[in-house]
Amino acid sequence: MGIYQFGQSVSRNFLSTFYKVEVIGKENIPDAGATILCCNHIHNFDPPLLGAYIKRQLHYMAKQELFEKPILKGLLPKLGAFPVRRGMSDKQAIRTAMKILKEGNMIGLFPEGTRSKDGKLSKGLAGAGFFALRTDAVVVPCAIIGPYQRFKPLKLVYGSPIDFSGLRENKASAEEATAVIMAEIKKLIEKHEMNS
Template structure:
């Protein structure tokens, strides 16, 4: 078993029962080929929660500071995370993200760039649109519907891949494309929050 698989099984065994996590729409993640998975961001545990419930390994961009944290910084590269400098255009992180998608792997992103303090969906940054337009990866929206409270039930909803054809043909901007992705995440939140 790979380190990723080992770490995933341990984290799954802890978080899934503790937050009573329910995954919906796992079948919407294509079994092969590049996938850009875009989720809302409400808690520090979002990356492991999205990762353990997905049917394929995910490479997440993580803020650079986390790689300086003792122990965690050593583990992150082994669970497919790579650093991104926040608040500036990080060419190295963009190159790494494109490489992940072009190699037919899954890239996980939180387009808001930071955790929502209110739990409400914020504005997405252009990065998600950049990756969606620069590759032919499938773009899958994901909604994390809380709260993160012990034994209270947390939902992770993977939506159907977004039809990117029109946006790509019309040469939409990265900002417009990100907004289209955020709309799909918003629809998932509204649809599954009630259930």
């Protein structure tokens, strides 16, 4: 068992012990090939939750400050994370993400860029749309429906892949593409909140 799989197992056991995790739509994640999971962001546990219950390894952008902490500096890269400087265009982070996708791997993005303070979905940043348009990756919208309260239900929903062929052909802007992604995440939240 590699360190990533070990981390997955630890995360899964922890989350399943303290929350009633319900995972919906795992079949929407391709078994192979470039894939982008785009999810809302409500808690620090969102990154491990998003990757804990699926087979494939998930790569993340994580804020640069985390890589400056002694233990995390060595551990995070082994767990599939790579640094991004927030608040600016980080060309190295963009190159790393593009390389991961070009190699047929999967990345997880939180298009809002930061955690929601009130749990409500806010406007997405252009980055998610940029990667969706500039690659042939399958884009899967995801929703985490909380709140994170001990021993209470917590839903993780993987939606149907979004068809970006029309947007790519029409040379849509990154902002337009992100708006489409956020609309799909919103639909997942509304649908599954109603079914709670």
